[in-house]
Amino acid sequence: MKNKTVVRSMDILTLFLEHHELTFQEIIELSMIPKTSVYRMLLTLEEMGFVEKGNDSKYRLGLLFLTYGNLVASRLNLRQIAYNIMQELHKELKEAINLIIRQGDETIYIEKVDIYQKVRLYTAIGRRSPLYAGACARVILSFLTDQEIETYLNKVELDKIASGTITTKEKLLKTIRDARINGYTISHSELEDYTSAIAAPIFDYKGEVIGGLSIAGIEANYQNDNIDFYSKKVMNAADEISRKLGYRKPPQ
Numbered sequence: 001m002k003n004k005t006v007v008r009s010m011d012i013l014t015l016f017l018e019h020h021e022l023t024f025q026e027i028i029e030l031s032m033i034p035k036t037s038v039y040r041m042l043l044t045l046e047e048m049g050f051v052e053k054g055n056d057s058k059y060r061l062g063l064l065f066l067t068y069g070n071l072v073a074s075r076l077n078l079r080q081i082a083y084n085i086m087q088e089l090h091k092e093l094k095e096a097i098n099l100i101i102r103q104g105d106e107t108i109y110i111e112k113v114d115i116y117q118k119v120r121l122y123t124a125i126g127r128r129s130p131l132y133a134g135a136c137a138r139v140i141l142s143f144l145t146d147q148e149i150e151t152y153l154n155k156v157e158l159d160k161i162a163s164g165t166i167t168t169k170e171k172l173l174k175t176i177r178d179a180r181i182n183g184y185t186i187s188h189s190e191l192e193d194y195t196s197a198i199a200a201p202i203f204d205y206k207g208e209v210i211g212g213l214s215i216a217g218i219e220a221n222y223q224n225d226n227i228d229f230y231s232k233k234v235m236n237a238a239d240e241i242s243r244k245l246g247y248r249k250p251p252q
Contacts, residue, residue, distance in 0.1 A: 008033050009041050013050060013061075021058040078202070078211055079111045081244045086113045086213070089237050093230070095217040098123045098197070100136045101210060105152060107137040123191075123216060132172055133161050135187035135199035136214035142179035143201045143209035149176065164189030184231045188219055196222035198230045200238035205246030213238040 008031070015022060015030050022030070028038050042059065045051045049064035079099065086097040096114040100107040106128045123136075131141040131152060141149065158167045164187065166172050179185045184200045199214035215234050222230065239249075 005041070008037065009045060012038065012041060012045070016051075016061050021054070021060045023058055027059065078241075078245070082202075082211075082213065082241045083111060083113075085237050085240055086111065089215070089233060090114070090116065093215060093233065095215045095221070095230075096123060098136055098199075098214045098216055100129075100140070100212045100214075102131070102140050103128070105156065106130055107140060107212070109136075123197075123214075129161075129191055130156070130159075132156060132158055133165055133187075134191045134214075135185040135197040136212040136216075138172075138175060138187065139179060139185040139199040139201045139212040139214075140209055142176040142185060143203075161191055162189050162193050164193075166190065182231070183235050186222070186227060186231070188222065194219045198222065198227065198234055200231075200235040201242075202238050203242045203245070203247040207247060207250075210245075211241075213241065 011031050011033065012027060015027060019026075019030075024038070024042070027042070028035050031038065033041075042051065042053075046053060046059075046062070049062045051059050052062045053059050078101065082099050086099060090097045090113040094116040096112065098109055099111040100109050107130075109123050109125050109127050109129075112123055112125050129137045131137050141152065144152070153169055153172070158165075158169065158172065160167055166175065175185065184198055186196070186198045188196045195216065196219045197214045197216035199212045201209045202211035202213055204210045213234055215230050
């Protein structure tokens with residue numbers, strides 16, 4: 001049996017899904033709950049931090065909801081959210097699809113879909129790579145703050161991993177600038193010879209980059225028109241994951 005007071009309190013809170021602020025009278029009219037009951041419940045909700053009353057006598061959701069919202073967002077499972085999107089992308093393109101997150105000055109592969117990819121690549125779940133090497137890692141680096149990038153560049157040694165690894169800071173900075181303009185990164189033989197990848201950033205509800213999604217395969221498939229085709233596909237997929245994490249693109 002439902003508790004009537006709890007249900008009515010939820011009915012009041014639900015009003016704020018469609019209304020940024022409401023007066024006492026508007027809450028009564030919209031909820032169709034008796035005036036005395038609304039008054040008592042608003043007092044309790046205000047004391048608990050679920051709503052707050054401004055100097056204009058209008059009610060708004062309280063800061064407690066921001067805390068709960070942050071908690072829920074922080075616990076969203078990136079792998080779980082991304083997996084179906086990765087599967088669909090892989091089914092369409094038949095190329096390996098990788099998902100990574102940052103761990104300090106490195107990245108770690110946390111998911112991979114490569115059923116139809118016949119060539120075994122460097123990428124594997126649990127494998128790490130430096131932030132500067134490979135499209136998927138560098139897309140995270142590219143969308144960090146300027147200060148974070150500067151701090152990283154001041155301490156990192158750009159060691160050669162494969163024949164195409166970027167080993168100069170000038171070239172690395174250019175690829176970062178290009179990524180911010182284009183919305184994606186591309187790499188050729190940076191982690192493993194004769195392989196390529198195109199990657200796009202994943203953002204959380206705060207607008208911070210938290211991961212990278214890439215399409216990867218043999219280098220011959222990542223040339224000319226395929227670059228434009230794959231980049232659009234991976235950016236659309238990464239955008240979809242970001243939206244599911246609560247990210248909203250700022251107005252252009």
